[in-house]
Amino acid sequence: MSSPEKSNARAPDKQGNCEDSPLVTEQDTIAAIATPSGAGGVGIVRLSGSRAADIALHICGGQPMxxxxxxxxxxxxxxxxxxxxxxxxxFVAPQSFTGEDCVELQGHGGKIVLGRLLQRCLELGARQARPGEFSERAFLNGKIDLVQAEAIADLIAANTDAAAKQAQASLRGVFSGAVHQLAGDITKLRVYVEAALDFPDEDVDFLSDGSISESIENLVAALQVLLQQAHEGALIQTGAKLVLAGKPNAGKSSLLNALSGDDVAIVTDIPGTTRDLLRQTVVIGGVPFQLVDTAGLRSSHDPIEQEGVRRAEQAIRDADITLLVIDDSAPHTAAAIVEAQDALLVFNKIDLSGRNPGHFRHHDADAIALSVHTGQGIENLKEKILEKLGLRDSAETPFSARQRHIHALREALSQLLTSQQQFLSSGAGELLAEDLKRTHDSLGTITGVLSNDALLGEIFSSFCIGK
Ligand SMILES: Nc1nc2c(ncn2[C@@H]2O[C@H](COP(=O)(O)OP(=O)(O)OP(=O)(O)O)[C@@H](O)[C@H]2O)c(=O)[nH]1
Ligand SMILES: [Mg+2]
Structure with a gap:
């Protein structure tokens, strides 16, 4: 069971407004098997709600606990x-994970045994818990905020050390703390602006003394840092999509095999070997990547190859990063490079071309020279991939995050930038006050200070049952 250090969220009322509302107490008692299905040394059935202790008392033969x-x-x-x-x-409310009365029955980890134990809980009046319902109740009862609840799911789903470490940090409240700090600074500024508006006859003109512009600038800078950290934190959780593209025979499939350390793709010297997309998960610098090998880009009358090229082009559009692989031993023109736009250029087969391995600039684009055959330049490529995604060292990313948080932070930043522009051009305090409130509200959706049923449903339904 997790016990977050911080507890920031308030229980939302029907409008989703959480401030100053009382704790929510669900009347029905929920039960679920909290351990994974299959055989295990220990298996746990978890109960939460006002009847939890009573149901457990029955199951345990009436002896009080x-x-x-x-x-x-x-x-x-x-x-x-x-x-x-x-x-x-x-556990007695409110000192439990959910904030309600809870009981854990820890038996042997067998499917039949745990199924019967759960069944007995249901016979005695409990209801089977929905996915994520324990965490949802913990959120509704103010034990954890939304970021922390999401971090629990991310911690369970983490499949790299970095992802687990950062989810643990978000669960401890590191991300929420940063959001609260920012929200607090915005509140201070709002108070200052409102005061200036309420007392326009004061000798000092607060609105034009420069401190407001300075505060907004500081807020913008802090928000930009948080956004970058959230972006990294999200990439480390979900992984990035990396597409290998280029002309036939450039060595895309060979590079996929080299990066994954496995012979997953067919490699031949016949151009057009790869016809379909081939996906492989690889961890680079602690970050999980989904590598996508594609069919060589060329015009063809073969309908299978045409479809392969269409899929390759779609994969490039969906990619977080594209490597344009070029055969450096064959003649290559600037045309291929123009196609690449902001792709990372990979000049392969330098064992044949004689180019030095490593990073260089080519037509204003980042390029890496390497040889899949000798392995020279492969490490430079890995470093450059991480750098391009702003992930120089995944160990330095302070917390986990999700796309939802990134959207909210982007929204907050754009509102803040608008307010900054408007204030600089018009000096109107009323508009500034309104814009700052909107920025504040966007931040509130991250931790769940502002939330609604649809959002909560979306978040918690993706949890596993029993958590
Ligand atoms: N000398 C040399 N040959 C290489 C290198 N990398 C790949 N090759 C060879 O280049 C040929 C094509 O490699 P593939 O990996 O199949 O190329 P591809 O880009 O996937 O080609 P398609 O699937 O046809 O689009 C094979 O014969 C590889 O052995 C390299 O670094 N040096
Ligand atoms: Mg191939």
Whole structure:
């Protein structure tokens, strides 16, 4: 069970406005198997809600349990037959993960045993929990905010060390803390602006003393840093899509094999070997990448190859980063490079062309010279990929984030920049006050200070059951 250090969210009312509303108490008691399906040494059934203790008391043969003590108990069915034996631990509201009365029944990790134990909980009046419902209740009861709830799911889903470490940081409240700090600074500025508007007859003209412009500038800078960190934090969680594109025979499939350290793609010296997209997950610098190998780009009358090229072009449009692989041992023209736009150019086969390995600039584009055959330049390529995505060192990214947070931060930044421009050109405090409020509201959606049922449904439905 997670116990976040910070608790910032308030329970939202029906309009989704959370400030100063009382704790939400759900009346029904939920139950779920909290451990993964399959065999395990221990399996846990979790109960949360006002009847949790009562239901557990029945299952455990009526012997009372003090909160936060582990009791060795027999778990009984309706006829008094033993389903299993194990540990029962009771948590009393609000000192539990969900903020409600909770019980954990820790038995043996078998499908049948846990299924019967859950069934008994349902017979005694509990309801099967929906995916993420325990975390949702923790959020609604103000135990964790939305970022922390999302971090729990990200921590469970993490498949690299960096992703797990950063999700853990968000769960501790590192990201939320940064958002609150920024929201606090905006509040101070709003108070200052409102005061200046309310007392226009004061000797000092607050609106033109320069401190407002300075504060907005500082806020913009802080928001830009947070946005960059969130961008990195999201990429490390979800991974980036990297597409290998280029003319037939350039060595795209060979590079896919080299980066994944596996012989996943067919390589031949026949141009047009790869016809379809081939995907492979590879970790580079702690960041998971989905590598996509594509059909060589050329015009063809073969309908299969035409479709392959169409898919390749679509993959390039969807990519976070594209490597345009060029055969440096064959004649290549600037045309291929123009096509690349902001792709990273990879000049392959330098074992034949004799070019030095490593980074160089080519027609104002970043280029890497390498040889898949000798391995020279491959490390330079990995570094450049991370640098291009703003991920020089994944270990320095302070927290995990999601696309939802990035959208909200972008919105907040654009509102702030608009307010800055308007204020500089007109000096009108009323408009500034309004824009600052909107910026504040955008930040509020991140931690869930402002939220609605649709958003919550979308977030929590993607959780696993029992969390
Ligand atoms: N000498 C040399 N040959 C290479 C290198 N990389 C790839 N090749 C050769 O180039 C040929 C084409 O390689 P592939 O990886 O199949 O090229 P591709 O870009 O995937 O080609 P298509 O699938 O046809 O689009 C093969 O014979 C590879 O062995 C390299 O670094 N040096
Ligand atoms: Mg290929």
């Amino acid at each position: 003090q909160a936060r003590f582990a009791y060795h108990r027999r778990f009984l069915d309706a006829d008094g037959d033993i389903i299993d034996d194990g540990l029962a631990i009771r």
